[in-house]
Amino acid sequence: MAKLLGSRTALVVTSIAVVVAAALLTRYGQKQALVIGVITGAGYGLVALGLVLIYKSSGVFNFAQGEFGTVAVYTLYGVHDLAGVPLVPAMLVGLAASAAMALATEQIVIRPLFNAPRVALLVATAGVSLLAISLELWLGEARLRFIQPALGRLDRISVFGIQVSDQRLLVLAALLMLAVLLGLFFSRTNVGLAILGVSQEPVATELMGISVRRLSSFTWALTGLLAGIAGMLTAPVVGSFGPGFLTSTSLIPAFTAAVLGGMTSLPGAFVGGVVVGVAQSLAVSAPAFKEIPGPGAVMVFVILVVVLAVRPQGLLGKTS
Amino acid sequence: MSLDEGVDAPPVVEQSDAVAEPIIVETPPPFRPSVLGWVARGLVLVAVAAVVVLVPATASNVDVLRYSQAVIYAIIGLSLNVLLGYTGQISLGHQAFVGIGAFTSAYMVTVHGQPFIAAVGMAMVVGGLQALFLGAVSLRITGLYFALVTLAYGTMAEESLFNIQSLTGGSAGQPAPKPAGFTTDLRYYYLCLAFLALVIWVDWRLMKSKGGRALSAIRENPRVAATFGTDVKVYTLMAFVVAGVFAGLGGALLAHNDTFVVRDLFNFQLALVFVIMTVIGGLRNRAGVVIGSAFFALVGHFFEKLFHNGLDLPVLKVLPKEYAPIVIGPMLLLFTLTRHPGGIGQQIRPLQRWLRGGRFSFKDTHDSEVRVSDVRA
Amino acid sequence: MSVLEVRGCSIRFGGVQAARNVTLRAGEWEIVGVIGPNGAGKTTTFNIITGFYRPNEGTVWFKGRDITGLGVHERTALGMGRTFQNVGLVKSATVRENLLTAQHLEAGYSALEGMLGLPHTFVAERRLDQRADAVAGILGLGDLLDTRVAGLPYGVLKRVELGAVLATDPDLLLLDEPTSGMGPEEAHAFGATLLELRREFDLTVVMIEHHVPLVAQVCDYVYCLNFGELLAEGTPDQVRSNPEVIRAYLGQEADEVLEAS
Numbered sequence: 020m021a022k023l024l025g026s027r028t029a030l031v032v033t034s035i036a037v038v039v040a041a042a043l044l045t046r047y048g049q050k051q052a053l054v055i056g057v058i059t060g061a062g063y064g065l066v067a068l069g070l071v072l073i074y075k076s077s078g079v080f081n082f083a084q085g086e087f088g089t090v091a092v093y094t095l096y097g098v099h100d101l102a103g104v105p106l107v108p109a110m111l112v113g114l115a116a117s118a119a120m121a122l123a124t125e126q127i128v129i130r131p132l133f134n135a136p137r138v139a140l141l142v143a144t145a146g147v148s149l150l151a152i153s154l155e156l157w158l159g160e161a162r163l164r165f166i167q168p169a170l171g172r173l174d175r176i177s178v179f180g181i182q183v184s185d186q187r188l189l190v191l192a193a194l195l196m197l198a199v200l201l202g203l204f205f206s207r208t209n210v211g212l213a214i215l216g217v218s219q220e221p222v223a224t225e226l227m228g229i230s231v232r233r234l235s236s237f238t239w240a241l242t243g244l245l246a247g248i249a250g251m252l253t254a255p256v257v258g259s260f261g262p263g264f265l266t267s268t269s270l271i272p273a274f275t276a277a278v279l280g281g282m283t284s285l286p287g288a289f290v291g292g293v294v295v296g297v298a299q300s301l302a303v304s305a306p307a308f309k310e311i312p313g314p315g316a317v318m319v320f321v322i323l324v325v326v327l328a329v330r331p332q333g334l335l336g337k338t339s
Numbered sequence: 340m341s342l343d344e345g346v347d348a349p350p351v352v353e354q355s356d357a358v359a360e361p362i363i364v365e366t367p368p369p370f371r372p373s374v375l376g377w378v379a380r381g382l383v384l385v386a387v388a389a390v391v392v393l394v395p396a397t398a399s400n401v402d403v404l405r406y407s408q409a410v411i412y413a414i415i416g417l418s419l420n421v422l423l424g425y426t427g428q429i430s431l432g433h434q435a436f437v438g439i440g441a442f443t444s445a446y447m448v449t450v451h452g453q454p455f456i457a458a459v460g461m462a463m464v465v466g467g468l469q470a471l472f473l474g475a476v477s478l479r480i481t482g483l484y485f486a487l488v489t490l491a492y493g494t495m496a497e498e499s500l501f502n503i504q505s506l507t508g509g510s511a512g513q514p515a516p517k518p519a520g521f522t523t524d525l526r527y528y529y530l531c532l533a534f535l536a537l538v539i540w541v542d543w544r545l546m547k548s549k550g551g552r553a554l555s556a557i558r559e560n561p562r563v564a565a566t567f568g569t570d571v572k573v574y575t576l577m578a579f580v581v582a583g584v585f586a587g588l589g590g591a592l593l594a595h596n597d598t599f600v601v602r603d604l605f606n607f608q609l610a611l612v613f614v615i616m617t618v619i620g621g622l623r624n625r626a627g628v629v630i631g632s633a634f635f636a637l638v639g640h641f642f643e644k645l646f647h648n649g650l651d652l653p654v655l656k657v658l659p660k661e662y663a664p665i666v667i668g669p670m671l672l673l674f675t676l677t678r679h680p681g682g683i684g685q686q687i688r689p690l691q692r693w694l695r696g697g698r699f700s701f702k703d704t705h706d707s708e709v710r711v712s713d714v715r716a
Numbered sequence: 717m718s719v720l721e722v723r724g725c726s727i728r729f730g731g732v733q734a735a736r737n738v739t740l741r742a743g744e745w746e747i748v749g750v751i752g753p754n755g756a757g758k759t760t761t762f763n764i765i766t767g768f769y770r771p772n773e774g775t776v777w778f779k780g781r782d783i784t785g786l787g788v789h790e791r792t793a794l795g796m797g798r799t800f801q802n803v804g805l806v807k808s809a810t811v812r813e814n815l816l817t818a819q820h821l822e823a824g825y826s827a828l829e830g831m832l833g834l835p836h837t838f839v840a841e842r843r844l845d846q847r848a849d850a851v852a853g854i855l856g857l858g859d860l861l862d863t864r865v866a867g868l869p870y871g872v873l874k875r876v877e878l879g880a881v882l883a884t885d886p887d888l889l890l891l892d893e894p895t896s897g898m899g900p901e902e903a904h905a906f907g908a909t910l911l912e913l914r915r916e917f918d919l920t921v922v923m924i925e926h927h928v929p930l931v932a933q934v935c936d937y938v939y940c941l942n943f944g945e946l947l948a949e950g951t952p953d954q955v956r957s958n959p960e961v962i963r964a965y966l967g968q969e970a971d972e973v974l975e976a977s
Contacts, residue, residue: 048376080483082485128677135676137482138482139482142614142672143672143673143676145431145611146672146673147669149613153662153668168434179590271494312498313499313502316498317495317499320492323488328476328479346860358854358855358907358913359854359856359905359910361857361859362856362872362875364860430754497728501837502837540833541832541833543833544832544833547841548831549816549817549819549820549827552816552828556809559807559808559809560805560807562768562788562800562804563800565788566788566798566804566881567789567792567818568787568789568821569790570883571786574827584928600876636748
């Protein structure tokens with residue numbers, strides 16, 4: 020059952036589906052939805068990258084990925100909007116916050132549970148996520164905060180005749196750049212190769228003089244950074260945020276994207292994100308789905324179930 | 340020769356006609372409590388029963404509502420324990436089962452004018468059906484991926500199913516009046532207690548019979564379970580249905596306890612609270628799960644009694660009682676997972692053994708880990 | 717009439733042909749040995765017989781019935797019992813619980829009735845308990861009934877597993893290396909036990925074995941596999957003096973073969 024779709028067939032089918040969806044959206048005048056779908060998908064891809072990174076290196080489903088990002092946004096807001104620090108340093112502080120949270124999670128939660136069954140780790144990261152949300156609710160209050168896009172112009176370029184805001188372009192550009200950088204990092208640098216290697220052969224890696232512990236910390240910090248970037252870029256696009264922001268908007272689509280792309284494939288996360296974003300956009304804006312409440316969530320759920328039923332290793336992943 | 344030959348004879352193990360060299364083990368004579376020992380045990384049980392039955396009788400109405408919620412949470416915890424503890428399947432969307440049960444019951448009473456018992460029954464059926472669907476999905480998808488599916492299901496329910504106006508009354512919610520004959524909060528509490536007793540009975544008999552043994556085998560080693568004659572698929576589905584039925588019941592009781600159901604209640608945080616309370620309670624330990632669940636329902640309540648307007652921490656803001664469970668919960672969870680994986684159940688095990696007529700000793704409290712049948716994705 | 721017939725079964729995994737055209741049969745009350753070097757496809761054949769693998773070609777017949785499409789638990793229901801190389805038991809449970817779990821199909825009530833706690837289920841449970849006591853008694857495990865399986869030594873585990881399989885009330889017993897880890901005296905004692913069990917329970921046995929003296933002691937017929945194919949078959953004497961068989965084993969257990977002949 021698992022290999023119902025051969026790898027080439029799967030790619031072909033998905034590409035056709037995406038092209039068809041895009042064509043449908045354009046044909047029925049939903050170009051806006053298509054463009055937004057790609058951008059939102061880019062955001063999902065950013066979060067998914069972090070998820071796949073952790074999964075590849077330590078086999079853990081990191082539930083708290085969304086909250087690493089939300090914490091960055093709250094920090095950014097507090098430092099920039101409330102305390103008046105200029106934007107760029109404020110963003111760096113935000114990144115530091117998410118990286119710190121990720122590191123703290125690794126030290127306090129992941130390390131002690133290293134030999135526990137994987138599910139204990141899943142529940143533990145879920146606990147971290149809930150703790151973060153609860154602290155946001157308590158300290159940050161349950162209301163929405165409004166955040167301005169960093170780049171103000173809404174009509175710098177138009178794609179297919181649709182105005183695309185600078186902020187949205189920024190998200191897309193960030194994802195592409197990160198995808199390329201990470202690709203190079205993991206295939207060219209020693210550290211990157213070591214991270215990929217440590218999950219397969221921790222003993223060999225240790226013997227080569229690389230500290231597995233340090234590598235693990237580094238990986239988690241990197242994931243925290245990725246989440247922070249995702250959060251701080253996405254919030255201004257949405258325009259507002261509240262407790263659990265990135266988790267409630269992006270975690271499940273990001274998981275779906277990671278699964279679709281293949282949980283062990285970094286480029287897959289990127290591709291998966293865009294596909295999920297477009298599909299979700301189609302579901303939300305297509306007139307056919309008007310009667311169904313919450314069509315976006317339904318579409319994401321359907322994609323997840325279909326992928327897991329038909330080709331669990333995703334488009335680009337390898338069978339374990 | 341058949342194994343049934345010695346069946347009506349007294350159950351003495353005849354090792355004289357063994358075909359293999361008997362393995363002799365030095366076992367100390369079994370411990371038998373004295374009469375005083377049995378009296379002491381009886382008194383403890385009576386005391387517990389007294390607290391459960393009498394304390395709410397002297398409490399204010401608001402408090403009784405909270406106590407009912409504790410009982411209902413215990414039912415929900417036991418339902419999640421069937422999935423997480425007995426079968427080893429992770430459900431991160433349990434709030435959807437409970438929520439759909441709640442709305443079904445409210446819908447049946449308010450929109451269709453059905454009596455309480457029919458509405459609750461329908462909620463249980465719907466709960467079972469949903470669970471059956473997810474169970475079928477779980478047969479194809481391994482443990483950790485299945486957790487994601489349940490999470491996505493919960494979110495989908497939250498954003499899609501719970502937005503069906505007719506079912507849920509939209510943002511205004513759906514009324515769910517208490518049943519005739521149990522209109523006072525106290526009487527409703529006793530009704531919930533009766534349902535909890537029923538759930539505990541079924542759970543107990545399940546684990547003491549072939550169904551429960553099959554689940555334990557499936558959880559630990561499905562190939563061995565199959566070799567022992569268990570249809571792994573059927574019994575996995577059975578576990579899901581049982582969990583779904585209990586969850587639907589919990590949801591229905593919850594709806595009528597609040598006399599109003601609002602969809603905002605059944606969110607991701609609630610799903611995690613359910614998982615946390617079951618894990619902290621201690622998987623596969625009934626009493627532990629009941630205590631853990633009740634604790635979570637009541638923690639806000641105790642918090643209020645202790646700190647009145649909220650915990651005033653230096654520098655930080657005041658912690659209001661509404662957020663107490665979700666702040667304390669994860670911390671307790673992380674503590675439990677890293678230090679005491681057996682949870683509350685592990686701690687009370689000596690007491691449980693004593694109550695059953697054993698010696699009171701702290702030895703051999705083995706951890707019941709959070710163990711899933713297929714740990715790789 | 718043969719109890720078990722494997723007719724030309726083949727299976728391949730990826731690029732590996734794990735079994736090719738394997739044919740063997742076991743007649744009623746026979747003890748059939750399956751020998752061969754490691755990796756010869758013996759356990760694979762067992763997995764095909766018991767339903768863990770579905771063969772790409774060939775069929776499996778049990779008591780005159782084609783069971784190739786049946787699931788594992790269905791074959792247990794028909795009377796097939798099987799042990800595993802790494803001991804198939806519920807390790808976290810006690811010996812008694814394992815013996816009770818193994819009697820799943822003998823329970824006499826449905827799962828639903830069990831969970832509702834209907835009166836007759838209590839009686840049925842008592843009966844299962846007594847049957848568990850009887851099995852334990854037969855194998856000398858009486859003192860260990862309430863011991864958790866996980867801590868027991870390997871040899872004892874194999875005995876408990878045998879008990880569990882007997883509790884499923886089988887007609888055919890498939891034993892995968894039942895004497896691994898045993899020395900020559902223990903293996904010989906096991907042989908005597910096996911003959912006794914066959915007599916008491918009317919069993920047919922198919923046994924994967926490496927202990928050549930044991931095979932000579934109890935087996936009526938022997939099949940030798942190598943590289944997934946049938947290399948030789950016959951009585952124990954015929955097989956162990958077969959030069960092909962000796963050659964196949966030469967890298968592994970030449971001493972045993974030479975010593976026994």
